[in-house]
Amino acid sequence: MAAELAIRTEYLTKQFDRHIAVNGVELTVAAGEVYGLIGPNGAGKTTLMRMLATAEEPTLGEIYINGERLLRDRSNANLKRLLGYLPDDFPLYDDLTVWDYLDYFARLYKLNGDRRQRRLYDVLELVQLSTKRNSKIATLSRGMKQRLSLARTIIHEPILLLLDEPVSGLDPIARMQFRQIIKTLQEAGMTILISSHVLSDLAELCTSVGIMELGFLVESCRLQDLYQRLSRQQILISTLGDAEILKRELKTNSLVADIEILAGTNQVRVGFSGTEEDAAELLRSLIHAQLPITNFQCTQEDLETIFLKLGHQQAS
Structure with a gap:
């Protein structure tokens, strides 16, 4: 009912x-x-x-x-x-x-x-x-x-x-x-x-x-429902090593997109289309590749980002 x-x-x-x-x-x-x-x-x-x-x-x-x-x-x-x-x-x-x-x-x-x-x-x-x-x-x-x-x-x-x-x-x-x-x-x-x-x-x-x-x-x-449909998951990853090496390793994962090295840091932000289990597997693969990961934080785009994204869709 x-x-x-x-x-x-x-x-x-x-x-x-x-x-x-x-x-x-x-x-x-x-x-x-x-x-x-x-x-x-x-x-x-x-x-x-x-x-x-x-x-x-x-x-x-x-x-x-x-x-x-x-x-x-x-x-x-x-x-x-x-x-x-x-x-x-x-x-x-x-x-x-x-x-x-x-x-x-x-x-x-x-x-x-x-x-x-x-x-x-x-x-x-x-x-x-x-x-x-x-x-x-x-x-x-x-x-x-x-x-x-x-x-x-x-x-x-x-x-x-x-x-x-x-x-x-x-x-x-x-x-x-x-x-x-x-x-x-x-x-x-x-x-x-x-x-x-x-x-x-x-x-x-x-x-x-x-x-x-x-x-x-x-x-x-x-x-x-709006978050599930339109909010893209992002992962912020920090390393003690070279961010470029981390970026190259991330490119081998098909669920990773839009890799961005944050200026002046050893942090990389990526778009990620997988589940929580997929994210855990990504972290395991990075550690297995002997990359010195110090932070691995999953977030979602916020409501403001979704609102702006919808506005662009309506305008196009």
Whole structure:
């Protein structure tokens, strides 16, 4: 039985005058996934998210959230309660305290009495701002403000979270803190759609990815499948001897390609098309040839390299 879908779109299209921002997108996101949207500025990621969040009406196509269709020209009040949307430019109110800010949004979602107070304490603990609840928002760091924005987004306990560039402009420590919170939310069963230019963050967080170009969803699959299909394995080999001798020996292996001696070092980087067992056999053969190998490290091309490679394929 197929996994329940948190999001499904059918030929989803948005046109502004003569510009088609989103073009016939067929997107499926399974419940419980962290799905990453990748693409350059102008690819249509934000417009797609705004349509999913009911902030923008499609020109054509349909959107289904948890199997229920979003209706045009309707409030979709029940469906909106399932959604938490964090745009990249949502305003904060600097004169309010952290607690008053969250309390304001909790009241908008009609959380009442003890339930509202418990929920405020819970989300403040989750986003690591409990000690800041009486602080003015103006005094918070950028990372704290972004975590507060996330707290506001989940205050009503949505089951689907839409995050548009949530780590943009954050320093590495703030990004790490944000990633930890996202992982906690996923472990609690939330489905998360997240766009980011920081591809290393998506690689750590996401179970699936979609790549957008000029309004089209040009790729959508599980992250592991993308790595297996497009990420070439590389091996970094160090020797105490002459790198040229190592290079000549490597050329005798049919699974080795693109041999590169790293300038000024005794290190060689090669493309490798074999399995882990093949890599182990390669290392054995080098040792058998009495080459003084000091390092043999297998790696894969990262998500950024795959993204650039796909971009070149689309352009050609």
